Amino acid sequence: MSNESTLSDGVAGAAGTAARRPPPSVSPSWPIPPTATDSPDPSHPSSPLDPADLSHPSDPLDPAHPSNPLDSAAPPHPPNPPTMSIAALLGPDAPSNWGRWGPEDEVGSLNYLTSDQVLKGLAEVVSGQVRTLQIPIGADDVEADPVYPGRAQAVRTALRDEGFWRRGEVPETADGHHWADDAIAMPLQGTTQYDALGHVWYDGRLWNGYDAMTTDGRLRKCSVAAIAERGVVGRGVLIDLARSRGKPWLERGEVFDHRDLLEAAARQGLEIERRDILLIRTGWLEYYRTVPNQVFYDDFLEPGLTYSRALVEWFQDMEIPNLVTDTIAVETTFEPATGVQLPLHSALMRNLGVALTEMCWLKDLAELCQAQGRWSFLYLAAPLKVVGASGSPVNPVVVL
Numbered sequence: 001m002s003n004e005s006t007l008s009d010g011v012a013g014a015a016g017t018a019a020r021r022p023p024p025s026v027s028p029s030w031p032i033p034p035t036a037t038d039s040p041d042p043s044h045p046s047s048p049l050d051p052a053d054l055s056h057p058s059d060p061l062d063p064a065h066p067s068n069p070l071d072s073a074a075p076p077h078p079p080n081p082p083t084m085s086i087a088a089l090l091g092p093d094a095p096s097n098w099g100r101w102g103p104e105d106e107v108g109s110l111n112y113l114t115s116d117q118v119l120k121g122l123a124e125v126v127s128g129q130v131r132t133l134q135i136p137i138g139a140d141d142v143e144a145d146p147v148y149p150g151r152a153q154a155v156r157t158a159l160r161d162e163g164f165w166r167r168g169e170v171p172e173t174a175d176g177h178h179w180a181d182d183a184i185a186m187p188l189q190g191t192t193q194y195d196a197l198g199h200v201w202y203d204g205r206l207w208n209g210y211d212a213m214t215t216d217g218r219l220r221k222c223s224v225a226a227i228a229e230r231g232v233v234g235r236g237v238l239i240d241l242a243r244s245r246g247k248p249w250l251e252r253g254e255v256f257d258h259r260d261l262l263e264a265a266a267r268q269g270l271e272i273e274r275r276d277i278l279l280i281r282t283g284w285l286e287y288y289r290t291v292p293n294q295v296f297y298d299d300f301l302e303p304g305l306t307y308s309r310a311l312v313e314w315f316q317d318m319e320i321p322n323l324v325t326d327t328i329a330v331e332t333t334f335e336p337a338t339g340v341q342l343p344l345h346s347a348l349m350r351n352l353g354v355a356l357t358e359m360c361w362l363k364d365l366a367e368l369c370q371a372q373g374r375w376s377f378l379y380l381a382a383p384l385k386v387v388g389a390s391g392s393p394v395n396p397v398v399v400l
Contacts, residue, residue: 075150076300082339086202089307089340095316096351098208105208106226108197108353112275112321113234121235121378125399131368133324133360134192134395135285137184143293146285146359147190148328149300154186188224189391194383195356198222199390200345207350218388227355228385228392232322236379236398237276239264240366242283249283250303255332257306258314270375272318277379279324280305281362286326304332307343316352323348324357324379324396357381357396365398372400 101111137145137154144153159181164170189195197207198219204212210221241256242249244264250256261280265272272278282303288296304327305311315323323330331344348354369375378399383392 076333078334078339078341080339084338086340086343086346089338089343090347094347094351095312097353106197106222107230108207109321110227110230110232110355112319113232117234117275121233124235124377127372127400129368129400131365131398132395133362133398135359135361137191142289145191146288146328149297151187151190154184154190156182156184158182188386188389188393191393192359192395193391194224194227194394195349196222196224196227196390197349197353201350202346207353219390223387224383224389224392225385225387228383232381234277234379235376236279237270237272237376238279238281238365238369240281242281243366249287253301253332254303255306255336257308257311268375275319275321277322277324278320279362281326281366284327285359285361286363301333302327302329304330305344306332307335307347312347315348315354320354322355322357324360326360326362328359330356330358360396368400
């Protein structure tokens with residue numbers, strides 16, 4: 001369920017402590033565009049970069065690529081085979097928002113975020129303090145970036161920097177100016193990211209009833225570009241499940257539902273209101289930073305929300321537009337009773353049109369909310385406008 005691409009420029013994010021990854025090689029892993037003179041210079045930042053210049057005899061997204069080890073080479077497997085299909089679990093009368101915003105809709109429940117909701121979010125700003133929620137890409141203080149099992153690590157490659165001139169690998173420019181350029185090869189869902197509504201489906205239909213063959217080659221319907229074009233702004237609320245349960249992070253496979261969210265919110269003195277953007281902290285990414293990758297990925301089973309008909313109906317009744325978590329895939333990996341994998345991706349995203357945002361760093365935000373004694377704020381996000389993609393990196397911004 002990954003989507004791979006090449007993006008330019010580096011991305012920064014949150015910090016923490018863990019075993020340090022090996023430093024990147026000084027020499028580039030991709031050929032550098034040929035440079036003849038400074039007029040014109042095909043490798044200058046103002047010049048278009050030919051995709052052929054980024055070719056490599058060994059694909060950096062290949063698990064066998066020496067500079068790109070996978071944390072876990074295979075997707076997760078349930079402890080026991082599933083006892084039913086996703087369609088049987090959700091039922092023929094599953095709660096649905098198909099057609100609610102017309103037959104051409106591609107952003108689903110984000111339609112709930114009207115101008116009134118934007119203004120409601122702005123009214124939450126009191127102190128003006130800002131927190132960003134993306135995790136780092138390629139941080140030096142972790143063994144590897146967290147990714148869903150089977151996805152590749154990001155590979156950032158220097159295309160130009162001062163070392164190229166010092167080593168005599170490129171000619172001097174006519175006027176003496178130098179620059180840095182780089183590129184990154186990664187799954188588009190290999191960091192903090194938004195899922196497109198066309199990311200997951202069953203029975204041959206995506207969100208709003210679109211045919212699954214509209215994903216052939218690229219998402220011609222319900223790609224992440226539709227969410228990116230719209231943007232996401234509204235009142236956000238943070239439910240700190242880990243704090244509510246008196247632990248730094250939830251345990252492997254620990255589950256909760258909407259009743260637990262309401263109970264935790266009450267402890268925080270917070271009322272979850274209709275059309276709120278819902279953020280849930282489990283502490284799972286914090287746990288990731290304390291253990292070796294092999295330990296984290298062995299018998300992979302995340303904590304998180306677990307499916308029930310009542311949970312899905314609550315999301316529909318509350319008109320929740322966006323679910324944001326600090327886990328890799330929003331929900332517990334396998335529904336405990338049936339072994340169905342990630343059923344809420346279908347029940348919430350495919351059927352209700354709820355946008356899912358994964359791998360957000362929520363520790364710093366939780367600490368600020370605790371210090372201020374308030375758990376609501378202005379939430380803003382816009383994934384990249386990658387046309388036809390099933391997901392995109394994002395760095396959400398919260399203002400209190």
